[in-house]
Amino acid sequence: MSKASLASYQTLCTEFYDLDKPSAPQDALTYYLKKAKQAHGSILEPMCGSGRFLIPLAKEGFKITGFDSSKSMLDLCLHKSQRENLTCGLYEKNFETFESDELYDLIFIPSGSFGLLTSENEINKALESLHQLLTPAGKLILEIETIYEQTTSPDIWQNKWLKKDDGSILSLNHVSNFNKTTSLETTLCRYELWQNNKIIKTEVEEFVRKLYQPTELDNLLDKHGFKVSKKLIPYTSEEASETAPIIIYECMKY
DSSP states (O other): OOOSSOOSSOHHHHHHHHHHOSSOOHHHHHHHHHHHHHOOSOEEEETOTTOTTHHHHHHTTOOEEEEESOHHHHHHHHHHHHHTTOOOEEEEOOTTTOOOSSOEEEEEEOTTGGGGOOSHHHHHHHHHHHHHHEEEEEEEEEEEEBGGGSOSSTTOOEEEEEEOTTSOEEEEEEEEEEETTTTEEEEEEEEEEEETTEEEEEEEEEEEEEOBOTTHHHHHHHHTTEEEEEEESTTSSSBOOTTOSEEEEEEEEO
């Protein structure tokens, strides 16, 4: 969740996200915990969001740092870390502004968040930064959504609503469209907070994600000095095909 000027992951979006996804899926968390245990140094989670992965890793005693450009998401992550009395570095930054004198033995970006970088400049800057931040023997893990993950219901409005503890309701109305030329999927979202049968707050956003063509990311990683050691079906040891909707890339520096 990292853009220089973020128009998504605002207040209602963050609240809806945390209600809908309060914790990481167990299979995903087990995978990243295993990778953290294999690391021999500090860990970095760029685009860490609300801390679904960062908080559990910090609770396990790993030295982990996170950054995100959404103030709402980062505030929530900070609140969770303070509630658990955890010490972890959290920064409201993006790939252009995050700086560290420390190198990291493991850097990971789960849940397809890397796809929120949609311009060529953003992607190149991110990969350049990741290469600089990784130790010579460290591992970079990216969870990538491909063009085979695009919406199955384009141009159709859909709705989901969730009830809060105080009885109020958060609803999300959204419609998506995939551009085959740019491989960008744009989703228009309208969040509404309902209380006593009245809408008391509304928030809209244009949510854009990049879906990768086969081997597209392989070429970008090679360009920026990364060797792809594995391409896996998420949270398994099974090799992913080029038509897999989601692929986990495990990478090392050349």
